[in-house]
Amino acid sequence: MTSSPVLALTTGEPAGIGPDLTLALAVAWQDHETRLVAIGDPELLAERAARLALAVRIVPLADGAPVPAPRDGVLPVWPVRLRVRSEAGRLDPANAAYVLETLDVAIAACRDGHADAMVTAPLHKGAIIEGGYPGFTGHTEYLRDACGAEAVVMLLATERTEPPLRVALATTHLPLRAVADAIDAESLRRVTTILDADLRRYFGIARPRILVCGLNPHAGEEGHLGVEERDIIAPTLAELRRDGLDLVGPLPADTLFTPRHLNNADAVLAMYHDQGLPVLKYAGFGEAANVTLGLPLIRTSVDHGTALDLAASGQADAGSLRVALDVAAKMARSGHVAPE
C-alpha cells in the first residue's frame, strides 16, 4: 500500500494541449494525498504558463531529489530538454525524440520505484513517425515493447454512466483493412484473459461479466455476413468459459451498447478501435481515462488527443486528465502492482 503515491505525468506533444492541462491542474491540485511530478521541458512549461496567465512556479528537480508534497501553484518537473523550440499548434517532428524520452524517463522511474504510476498527456503519433520512428503506433504498443510485456490491452473507462462503462479493444491502432487478419484465437485468448485478470485486480470485480462484440454486421449472421464469429470468436469464448470466465457473445455490436446488455455487464470487449471508442466517448468524453492493462507498471492516460487547435488557447478541458490521475492514484494505492 502506497499512502502518498508519486504520479509521473509526461506532458506529451509540446505543440499540443498536454502542457496546458498539466499547468491547469497544478494551479489547484486537489488531491493532497498524491504527489505529482511532470516530465518535460521546464522552459516550455514556464513559457506556456506565462502565455496562459497561469500562476504556476516550475521547479526542476535534481537527479535523485525526492518529489515534494503537493502545493497549489507549484509544479515539480523532471527535466527533459526539447530538441527544437516548440510553437503551440505547430508540429515539429524534430521533437519526436523529446516526446519519447519523456516516456522513457517515466518508465524508468516506475521500474526503479521513484514513481508509483505514469500518466501520459497526449502525443501526436504522426509527428513521432515522421520524426524517425516509422513503427510507432501509440503509447500502448510502445510501453508493451519497452516493458517486455507479451501483450497489453487498451481499456477506456468512464463513471459518467451508471453503471460505469468500460470498453476494451481486441486490436488497437491498426488500419481497418488489417483488423480481421489480426483477430486470431491466440490473440483473442490473450486479450480476454488480461482483461478478466485486471478487472479483478484493479477494479475489484470478483468475476467480471464481459460482453464481447462480433466483428461483422449482426455478428456474422451465422456465417452469411462474415465467418470470424463462427470460426474464431465463438470457439475461443467457449474455451475461456470452460476456464471459468463469464463471457457473453459474440453479440452484434450495434445493439450490444444498449442498457439491456450494459446494465448487467462489467466491461465490453470491442474488436477494433472505432467499434468501441465512439460509444465510450459519446457517453463520457472529458470524464474518461485510458488504462493500459497487462503491463508490469501502472499507466493511465486521457481520452483525447493533442487538440492542436486548442493549444495555448485556455479552452482545453482538463477533466479527462484529472480522471486519469485519479484512476492512477487509486490503482497505485491499491498496492497490487509491484515495480519490477
Ligand SMILES: NC(=O)C1=CN([C@@H]2O[C@H](COP(=O)(O)OP(=O)(O)OC[C@H]3O[C@@H](n4cnc5c(N)ncnc54)[C@H](O)[C@@H]3O)[C@@H](O)[C@H]2O)C=CC1
Ligand atoms: N493518449 C494519446 O496520446 C492520444 C493521442 N491521440 C493523437 O492526437 C492526435 C490528434 O487526434 P484527433 O483525432 O484530432 O483527436 P483530438 O482529441 O486531439 O481532437 C478531436 C477534437 O476534440 C477536441 N478536444 C480534444 N481534447 C480536448 C480537450 N481536452 N478539451 C476540449 N476539446 C478537446 C479538439 O479540439 C478536436 O476538435 C493524433 O495524432 C492522435 O493519434 C489521440 C488520442 C489519444
Ligand SMILES: NCC(=O)COP(=O)(O)O
Ligand atoms: N484512441 C486512443 C489512443 O489513440 C491512445 O493511444 P495510446 O497512445 O494511449 O496508445
